[in-house]
Amino acid sequence: MLQYIIKRLLLAIPILLAVVTLVFFVVRMAPGDPAQVILGDSASYESLTALRAELGLDRPVIVQYGEFLVSLVQGDLGDSIIRKQSINSIIADVLPYTVELTLAGVLLGVIIGLPLGVFSAVYRNSLWDYITRIGSLIGLSFPAFYSGILLLLAFSVYLGWFPVVSDPDMDNLGERLYMLVLPAMNLGLIMMAYVVRSARSSLLETLGEDYIRTAKAKGLPGFIILYKHGLKNALIPVITIIGLYIGVLVGNSVLTEIVFNRPGLGKLILSALDERDYNLLQGLMVIYAFLIVLVNLVTDLTYGMVDPRIRKQ
Amino acid sequence: MKYILEVKNLSTAFKLQSGWYRATTDISFVLKPNETLAVVGESGCGKSVTAFSLMGLLPEHGSRIDSGSALFKGEDLLTMPKEKLRKIRGSAMTMIFQEPMTSLNPVLTVGSQIAEAVFYHMNVGKAAARKRALELMDMVKIPDPGNRYNDYPHHLSGGMCQRIMIAMSLACEPDLVFADEPTTALDVTIQAQMIYLLHELKEKQQMSMVFITHDLGVVAHVADRVAVMYAGNIVETAPVADLFADPRHPYTKALLKSIPRLDKDNKDILPIQGMVPSIDNMPEGCRFYSRCEKKEQCRPDKFPQLLPIDNNPNHLVRCLLCE
Numbered sequence: 001m002l003q004y005i006i007k008r009l010l011l012a013i014p015i016l017l018a019v020v021t022l023v024f025f026v027v028r029m030a031p032g033d034p035a036q037v038i039l040g041d042s043a044s045y046e047s048l049t050a051l052r053a054e055l056g057l058d059r060p061v062i063v064q065y066g067e068f069l070v071s072l073v074q075g076d077l078g079d080s081i082i083r084k085q086s087i088n089s090i091i092a093d094v095l096p097y098t099v100e101l102t103l104a105g106v107l108l109g110v111i112i113g114l115p116l117g118v119f120s121a122v123y124r125n126s127l128w129d130y131i132t133r134i135g136s137l138i139g140l141s142f143p144a145f146y147s148g149i150l151l152l153l154a155f156s157v158y159l160g161w162f163p164v165v166s167d168p169d170m171d172n173l174g175e176r177l178y179m180l181v182l183p184a185m186n187l188g189l190i191m192m193a194y195v196v197r198s199a200r201s202s203l204l205e206t207l208g209e210d211y212i213r214t215a216k217a218k219g220l221p222g223f224i225i226l227y228k229h230g231l232k233n234a235l236i237p238v239i240t241i242i243g244l245y246i247g248v249l250v251g252n253s254v255l256t257e258i259v260f261n262r263p264g265l266g267k268l269i270l271s272a273l274d275e276r277d278y279n280l281l282q283g284l285m286v287i288y289a290f291l292i293v294l295v296n297l298v299t300d301l302t303y304g305m306v307d308p309r310i311r312k313q
Numbered sequence: 314m315k316y317i318l319e320v321k322n323l324s325t326a327f328k329l330q331s332g333w334y335r336a337t338t339d340i341s342f343v344l345k346p347n348e349t350l351a352v353v354g355e356s357g358c359g360k361s362v363t364a365f366s367l368m369g370l371l372p373e374h375g376s377r378i379d380s381g382s383a384l385f386k387g388e389d390l391l392t393m394p395k396e397k398l399r400k401i402r403g404s405a406m407t408m409i410f411q412e413p414m415t416s417l418n419p420v421l422t423v424g425s426q427i428a429e430a431v432f433y434h435m436n437v438g439k440a441a442a443r444k445r446a447l448e449l450m451d452m453v454k455i456p457d458p459g460n461r462y463n464d465y466p467h468h469l470s471g472g473m474c475q476r477i478m479i480a481m482s483l484a485c486e487p488d489l490v491f492a493d494e495p496t497t498a499l500d501v502t503i504q505a506q507m508i509y510l511l512h513e514l515k516e517k518q519q520m521s522m523v524f525i526t527h528d529l530g531v532v533a534h535v536a537d538r539v540a541v542m543y544a545g546n547i548v549e550t551a552p553v554a555d556l557f558a559d560p561r562h563p564y565t566k567a568l569l570k571s572i573p574r575l576d577k578d579n580k581d582i583l584p585i586q587g588m589v590p591s592i593d594n595m596p597e598g599c600r601f602y603s604r605c606e607k608k609e610q611c612r613p614d615k616f617p618q619l620l621p622i623d624n625n626p627n628h629l630v631r632c633l634l635c636e
Contacts, residue, residue: 210415216370217410218430218481219403232420308420308465 005297012293019289020072020282024065027278034081034276055081057278068282077283082275087283090268095287098264102253104184106246109191114238116192117199118231124204132196139193144252148186148259155182165261183260187249191242198241203234236307243299247292314386317488317521318344318367323381323391325359325366327592328374334592335379336362337545341619344489349515349522351532351553353568354542357589360525363542364491366391368408369398386488404434407482408491409511412498413474417466423477424450424462430484449480453510472503479511486518493525508534529572533557538627541565544589544600547619551628561622561630563605599633607634 035051036043052058056067071078077087113136120132142150156164162182206212207230215229254266261267265284272280303310323340326333337359344350352360365371367383367390383390385406390398410416418426428446431437437445443462450458453476466474475495482490492511496504512535515522524535532539533553540550541562549562560566567585587604590596596603598614605611611633619631 210410210412211418213370214410214416214478214481215418217368217402217408218433219399219401220429220433221399224429224433229418229421233418306420309467 005301008297008300009293012290012297015293016286016289020069020286021065023282023285024068025061027281028061030276032276034278037274037276038082068279072286077286078279080277080280082277083280087280090280091265091283091287094263094265094268097262098250098253098257098266100180101183101187101256101262101264102246102249104180105187105249105253106191106242108184108188109193109195110242112188113192113195114199117196117238118203118226120196120200121203121207122226124200133200136193136196139189140197142189144186144190144255145259147189148183148256151182151186152259179262183256183262186256186260187252190252191245191249194241194245195238198238199234202237203230206230206234209233232306236303239299239302239306243295243302246295246299250288250291250295314346316343316384317346317348317386318342318523319382319384320363320367321382323363323366323383324379325362325371325376326379327376329593331593333377335545335595336592337366339619340381340547342540342547342550344521344523346488346521347515347519348537349512349524349535351524351526351536351539352542353526353529353532353539355527355589358542359545360527360542361493364408364493364523364525368402368406368491369395370402370408400434403430404485405487406489406491407485407487408493409475409478409482409495411494413471413478414466414498416478417474419466422463422465423469423474424458424464427477427481427484430481434485445484446480449484450477452483452514453477453480455480471499472507475499475503475507476510479507479514483514483518487520489521489523490515491523491525494527495524496528496531497526504531511535529568541568544595545592546600546631547629548601548631549629550619555625555628561628561635562601562632563607563634564601567604567606610634 033048033052034055034057035048039047039051049058056064068078075088077091079085080087080090083090116132116136120129123129139147152164156162162178207226211233212225212229215225220229253264254269256262257264257266258270265287269281269284271277272284320343321341323337324335325337326335340359340363342350352363354360362371366378367385369390371378378391381391385401390401390406417423424443424446427449428439428442431445432439432442435442435445447458447462450461455461455473455476461469461473466477469477479495495511496507499507508531511522511524522535524531526532536553538550539553539556540547541556541564542548543564549556549560549565551559551561556565557569560569564585567583570583571585573582585604590600590603596613597616599605599611599617602608602611602613615633617631617633617636619629620636622628622630622635
């Protein structure tokens with residue numbers, strides 16, 4: 001098992017390298033100049049050149065790329081151009097917020113989505129099934145920034161349950177959880193929609209299998225057939241979907257953080273883009289790519305827990 | 314108790330796009346204690362549908378039982394409350410299926426799948442259920458049951474899986490077992506083993522069996538009596554020796570003539586001409602008429618009844634020419 005995990009992590013290296021390389025060059029191809037951003041529009045040519053030299057931006061791109069890779073291997077993402085601070089510490093400061101938001105979204109989506117999907121499959125083609133399916137379709141169709149605004153309108157503006165804008169004390173656990181509710185709901189709705197649909201179709205397929213007929217022929221009670229024989233098999237494709245869409249959720253967490261004005265990687269990436277902070281942008285991309293690789297690994301390991309046919313290999 | 318199972322006029326219908334159609338019509342047969350009835354017929358003739366109807370395993374949507382009664386130890390399986398049928402199913406009345414590999418749950422150990430049948434019917438604890446499962450695995454001749462108990466179906470061969478299925482069906486010492494083509498999916502070399510095992514266990518456990526097959530060779534080995542089905546009807550039923558020695562329905566005769574034999578020159582194998590009528594286009598009269606070699610002497614518009622022949626109440630035939 002340990003060997004498998006190490007192998008998977010080693011396989012992640014080429015993926016990370018490709019992502020990093022792509023980001024490094026794409027960022028530098030984008031119009032705009034960090035020196036210009038720092039010094040403003042009225043800066044003189046001389047001061048711009050001097051600043052570029054100071055930031056190391058006047059050297060050939062390939063040299064910059066080499067230096068970047070060398071420090072990356074040492075686990076050092078370099079310093080932010082604009083903030084004059086170690087990128088490692090900038091990211092470490094906000095990473096927990098994004099992780100907690102994404103996890104809360106996944107958890108909410110699975111906790112609500114799975115029972116709804118099962119319900120929808122068991123009572124297929126009933127009125128409730130149609131309502132659930134249409135609801136999940138709406139969930140799929142709403143972009144995160146739009147559903148976020150709707151949530152704010154409903155729960156903050158009309159109902160007044162949550163503040164629209166606030167400056168919460170994140171060291172206070174109660175306040176921190178309170179501020180997590182709406183953004184987690186926003187992400188959770190997307191996850192829920194995916195989970196409902198995949199759980200429904202997967203369970204329906206499973207319930208048509210021969211071994212379900214065997215379980216019925218054995219005279220087992222209905223809920224044992226559904227949960228022990230049906231759901232355990234139906235979960236395998238659902239886990240794939242969950243793993244896949246955690247990636248999508250990480251992307252949507254950027255939009256959610258911006259709409260709800262939450263600290264996190266999303267807000268950081270937006271300002272890094274605005275400021276043409278090449279180094280910070282690269283660092284963030286490395287972290288994102290690493291998160292996705294990690295999620296995929298965890299997904300693969302989860303299969304083995306559910307499906308004995310995979311465990312042995 | 315004279316009969317363990319008494320089926321009368323059972324008709325099962327399925328919903329197709331253009332309406333409800335009967336897959337089986339007026340199925341009637343009886344089964345004595347410790348008797349094996351072989352149900353023979355080609356694919357789609359309604360053999361399995363009959364068994365599923367009696368077991369209450371028809372799909373919930375798109376199927377229904379139109380008429381009939383089925384007394385199992387004196388109680389009607391078709392009208393009893395679902396919960397009561399569930400308790401009979403898997404304990405007093407069980408079923409073995411055609412595809413052992415897909416009929417076992419891939420994510421549960423084979424031992425636990427046997428123990429489950431014991432646990433939910435016999436009012437015993439988990440440990441006792443496990444012990445019984447190990448006994449059963451030994452009984453169906455699975456070597457080293459202690460280790461095999463924790464294996465998953467994908468660790469076992471098709472034959473081993475079918476032994477597990479048989480163990481499962483015998484878990485609560487049933488009075489009646491439906492075996493739905495239990496050897497069709499297995500290698501020929503395993504088929505004989507499986508048939509002997511089933512036969513041996515049936516004798517040991519004193520139970521009745523409905524053995525569904527399309528293999529007439531198997532029938533001669535296992536059955537006491539045979540019911541031949543064609544296009545949703547039983548067309549002939551007789552003790553196994555009578556049926557092979559003196560088949561009376563033209564379809565049974567044709568079926569017996571179409572068996573290839575190793576010990577004879579097979580030039581005179583005769584396939585049956587024509588096709589089985591489809592479920593949504595059944596003729597009003599005799600369903601075998603269009604393929605019958607004696608149709609010139611017969612009439613197409615009258616539907617024949619299943620009647621005794623030569624005043625023998627054990628040999629029934631559904632044929633206008635035999636009446």
